[in-house]
Amino acid sequence: MEKVKCENCKKDIENEIFILNLWVCPYCNHHRYIDARDRLQITADSNSFIELGKNINSFDFLNFYDVKSYGVRLKETKLKTSLDEAIIIGQAQIEGDNVALGIMDFGFMGGSMGSVVGEKIKILSNHSIEKNIPLVIFCTSGGARMQEGIISLMQMAKTVSSINRVKEMRIPYITVITNPTSGGVSASFATIADIIIAEPGALFCFAGPRVIKQTIKKNPPPDFGSAERNMKNGQVDMIVNRSDLRDTLANLLILFKG
């Protein structure tokens, strides 16, 4: 039997059990990264997903070059992840209820938000308004995509404006914070939701622990920015295990129907 080592407690887990447990360690409840496709599969009703905005692609409009060009980085990432971008969007059903669903993927350039992520959030918001269905976004991101310069910062404004229009229509907006969610995404569409749910242990902050360490010249406390610390500080509504997320979302969708 093939085994995987838990990133947190280092115990060996049988692969099959790990997958059945939705990539959560059965010994320490560490929630490991899962990609957007897996997330979709464990969240939405089977075969209910209709993808939107598939034809929208990033390109290197600034000719941004650090140690390699943004264009090359994009190509490499696409090959490595078989994803087109750091988010997939579409309409799906959760326990039979229609939702406008967005799922970010940390595997694509650290889930960073550039023009395409911004535009896809806008398309998803418009879809939610057009169909009058709740908006649910699974967040994970290192922040704005530096390779798009100031335009990536503007995506914070763009996504907030798009989602403001959803909220004005009194359509419920729920975000699920997964590990990690920080920077430009946490300071824009992730935190203006009606309900904010976090997965256990998820890092959820604006400035990450590395930046904090540079400022205060010592290590921040081990629970810095964790979902649990955010819960204590009143920044999230609830912490929900991955295995219960689908039920929790389904229940909230019913409650919002009034």
Added chain:
Amino acid sequence: MDLKKLEEIPKSYLKEILGSLSKLEKLKKIPFFTGIHFKDAERDLARKIESYKKVERDAKRVWNIVELSRNENRPQCKDYINGIFEDFVNLSGDRLTGEDKSIIAGLGKINGKTVAAIGHNKGRDIKERMEYNFGMSIPQGYRKSQRIMGLADKFGFPIVTFIDTPGAYPAIEAEDDGQASAIAKSISLMFEVKVPIIVILIGEGGSGGALALAIGNEVAMLENSTYSVISPEGCAAILWKNPSGTKLAARELRLTSRDLLGLKVIDRIIHEPIGGAQNAPRRMVRIVKRYVTGALERYVSIPGEELKSGRARKFESMGFFSTE
């Protein structure tokens, strides 16, 4: 090859060039290669060195602007408020947990009409800088600005903001108090108010901390101010993994007023006195005053709903992507 030429190219490219050079030298030692190929290779290499030299010159020019934008003798938010507003009343506190002095907010008169002013203030000498926390705001500051924006919206006063911050304050307490949601809420509120918002970048426009005050019907930028998703230092640390990339990062980020006008992120550039605002601070304040007065006149008769939808349209159209 004249090795002296290499002094003018960015340090982080030196390794690549030296690598190509030594490869070329090695190839030359192989007897059956004809000279023509070397000429081509040498010409390519020379061209590469020339283009890297241009990158270095460009980076130096941009870095000069970064330094100007941070110059402590430039007029600061306080100077603009004192020079532009009459009967200004400073307002304090977020009515929740505290007062953040890095953001100045209040009401004053311009041409006899009440206008709300909000801006980051960095301070000059070390005592002032400590007092204003170097213009790095905490959630209490963003929430104070939300309170004043709400006030302006309620009574129909236009809002003028002055942006000058290295970025939000990266501290444990600020994070514990909800830095991310405070910034998000500020951005959200600026899309909701039905009064004109005029935004002026007067120095450093650092990341989310800047954006939290920067959703304007019109966004103007002083010639030598900067506006960026991350500081060049921060960008170099992440992408180049080395502080030697700082000036290159400044160039790549396209953070100058001219770049941003080209990208349509800002609406206009306010020109500075020759050599920069620090050379003639009082004249700079007068120039900005003329701009603010004109901008308010342009927007004051536009209905609130239109102002609001105008901001949404403007920011929601930002982004570059291909559709195929």
